[in-house]
Amino acid sequence: MLVSIALITTALAVLPSTHALVRKNGIGKLPALGWNSWNAFSCGVDEDKIMTAANEMISLGLRDVGYNYVNIDDCWSIKDARDNVTGQIVPDPAKFPSGIKGTADKIHALGLKAGIYSSAGTETCGGYPASIGVEELDAATFAAWGIDYLKYDNCYVPSNWTDRYIGCVPDGTNGAVLANGTCAVDNTTAPATYDWSTSNTAKRYRIMRDALLAQNRKILYSLCEWGQAAVPTWGNATGNSWRVTGDITASWPRIAQILNENSFLLHAVDFWGHNDADMLEVGNGNMTREESRSHFAFWAATKSPLIIGTALDLLPAELLGILKNGYLLAFSQDGSFGGPATPYKWGTNPDWTFDALHPAEYWSGLSEKGTLVLALNTWNVTANREIVWSEVPHLETKHHERGGGAFEVTDIWTGEDLGCVQHGLNRSVNSHDTIGFLVGNSC
Ligand SMILES: *[C@@H]1O[C@H](CO)[C@@H](O)[C@H](O)[C@H]1NC(C)=O
Ligand SMILES: *[C@@H]1O[C@H](CO)[C@@H](O)[C@H](O)[C@H]1NC(C)=O
Ligand SMILES: *[C@@H]1O[C@H](CO)[C@@H](O)[C@H](O)[C@H]1NC(C)=O
Ligand SMILES: *[C@@H]1O[C@H](CO)[C@@H](O)[C@H](O)[C@H]1NC(C)=O
Ligand SMILES: *[C@@H]1O[C@H](CO)[C@@H](O)[C@H](O)[C@H]1NC(C)=O
Ligand SMILES: *[C@@H]1O[C@H](CO)[C@@H](O)[C@H](O)[C@H]1NC(C)=O
Ligand SMILES: *[C@@H]1O[C@H](CO)[C@@H](O)[C@H](O)[C@H]1NC(C)=O
Ligand SMILES: *[C@@H]1O[C@H](CO)[C@@H](O)[C@H](O)[C@H]1NC(C)=O
Numbered sequence: 001m002l003v004s005i006a007l008i009t010t011a012l013a014v015l016p017s018t019h020a021l022v023r024k025n026g027i028g029k030l031p032a033l034g035w036n037s038w039n040a041f042s043c044g045v046d047e048d049k050i051m052t053a054a055n056e057m058i059s060l061g062l063r064d065v066g067y068n069y070v071n072i073d074d075c076w077s078i079k080d081a082r083d084n085v086t087g088q089i090v091p092d093p094a095k096f097p098s099g100i101k102g103t104a105d106k107i108h109a110l111g112l113k114a115g116i117y118s119s120a121g122t123e124t125c126g127g128y129p130a131s132i133g134v135e136e137l138d139a140a141t142f143a144a145w146g147i148d149y150l151k152y153d154n155c156y157v158p159s160n161w162t163d164r165y166i167g168c169v170p171d172g173t174n175g176a177v178l179a180n181g182t183c184a185v186d187n188t189t190a191p192a193t194y195d196w197s198t199s200n201t202a203k204r205y206r207i208m209r210d211a212l213l214a215q216n217r218k219i220l221y222s223l224c225e226w227g228q229a230a231v232p233t234w235g236n237a238t239g240n241s242w243r244v245t246g247d248i249t250a251s252w253p254r255i256a257q258i259l260n261e262n263s264f265l266l267h268a269v270d271f272w273g274h275n276d277a278d279m280l281e282v283g284n285g286n287m288t289r290e291e292s293r294s295h296f297a298f299w300a301a302t303k304s305p306l307i308i309g310t311a312l313d314l315l316p317a318e319l320l321g322i323l324k325n326g327y328l329l330a331f332s333q334d335g336s337f338g339g340p341a342t343p344y345k346w347g348t349n350p351d352w353t354f355d356a357l358h359p360a361e362y363w364s365g366l367s368e369k370g371t372l373v374l375a376l377n378t379w380n381v382t383a384n385r386e387i388v389w390s391e392v393p394h395l396e397t398k399h400h401e402r403g404g405g406a407f408e409v410t411d412i413w414t415g416e417d418l419g420c421v422q423h424g425l426n427r428s429v430n431s432h433d434t435i436g437f438l439v440g441n442s443c
Helices: 002-013 047-059 099-109 135-145 200-213 252-263 289-301 317-323 326-332 395-402
Strands: 033-036 069-071 113-119 149-153 220-223 241-243 274-276 306-308 342-345 362-367 370-376 383-388 406-411 417-422 424-429 434-442
Touching: 033 047, 033 113, 047 069, 047 099, 069 149, 099 113, 099 135, 113 135, 135 200, 149 200, 200 220, 252 289, 289 306, 289 317, 289 326, 289 362, 289 370, 289 434, 326 362, 326 434, 370 383, 370 424, 383 434, 417 424, 424 434
Parallel strands: 033 069, 033 306, 069 113, 113 149, 149 220, 220 241, 241 274
Antiparallel strands: 342 362, 362 370, 370 434, 383 424, 406 417, 406 434
């Protein structure tokens, strides 16, 4: 008897004390890598486009560097009805002639994984059948079709499921925001002590979590609740990733705005649970090469899921090279350090200043291969950015211990070995570009 009590005590002691979601399905330790149809095709999705993307992932070498999810976003089903016998959502036979199962089989045959989309409401954002109230049926259906990833959106929430308070998102997509980026306080503001894990939003997302965990299939759970309801406080107990803002667009001001917001929420990121800064726009809109590589560098460095959102058969080689950057992908997928890179200096602004156009500019993070250091020029003109080793966390200590102040450095964009670099680096940086270095041993 005493022995078994001791064993139970020991077993309890090794369980995580907070964020106690035990992911018995064993997936989602690292940020997901893949492709999704929405940013490229919005509602115009079909099996041809999905299989073109899947095949391009192989021929372009994206599968070989780790991208493995092929995700079908909104508008994949018959719009106005479920199957009147089984109650299941019915794949649109014109768009998916072999059904979602047939498409998923083809994706699996290529050594890739298949994702699908629904909403925690009565309809998807595009007005198609969604899952609130029928979570178990839909989760079972997705599992039976061979689905490996669910993106779960937040449209058409029934009135009896809305939240008591407004969970403000400081990009103005939910609630009133002041110029300094804080949320306006009014009679819809939650008390400071309010536990957002008790909100209806958190409950809606937990119902689908439980339905997915009940399936005999590993399905990654991607919460798309737009950063509302203080999701960083309960996301890790609910899903593998959670959106921290409203939707992305293919424009630099929006990329900078999302990076700024996310920079204040990175304490929520570690193994098994990731802030989702939204799907990549590399290849879309008219972002410059510099803007595209800053976008990718910071999405990788903050350990957001990296879900490509462009027509891969049209992607210029230079942008493909950004998406395949080995240093950034290695940082994203590091098996020993789960935490993201974080700002060590804001640069243009005083530290910890909220500024949608001028997010933090100087960042660092630990990885197996060394310290990743990034410096961003948020200005619309070329400017100098100076990285000083003694300012960079983790390097500062080494610097003092060894008394050296010199490190082995590799440029993450060119792969050039810069050898033993003393003091730091001072570079001219184009508008909206990011310089990046992997800083290794002292020398
Ligand atoms: C059920 O759906 C089938 C075909 O989709 C249709 O032919 C049939 O009339 C429907 N039955 C009812 C009761 O609505
Ligand atoms: C809203 O109504 C539905 C249908 O009656 C019910 O199943 C659900 O529990 C209700 N939601 C809440 C938060 O009470
Ligand atoms: C933001 O502005 C409001 C209103 O001017 C002020 O009350 C609040 O303290 C400011 N917050 C920060 C973090 O500066
Ligand atoms: C909240 O304030 C608004 C005006 O700012 C007012 O119209 C509304 O009635 C108030 N609601 C409650 C519940 O006090
Ligand atoms: C999220 O939960 C996992 C365990 O499920 C834990 O390992 C991880 O540290 C948690 N993340 C944070 C930021 O606490
Ligand atoms: C392209 O960029 C310009 C300026 O950088 C901007 O004004 C315009 O709206 C952009 N167009 C699109 C389609 O994003
Ligand atoms: C560059 O930024 C400055 C300061 O924010 C602004 O006044 C100016 O309009 C911007 N120029 C362009 C071309 O965007
Ligand atoms: C960085 O280089 C620029 C251009 O060479 C120079 O003007 C600037 O003073 C340098 N900064 C530092 C801190 O040395």
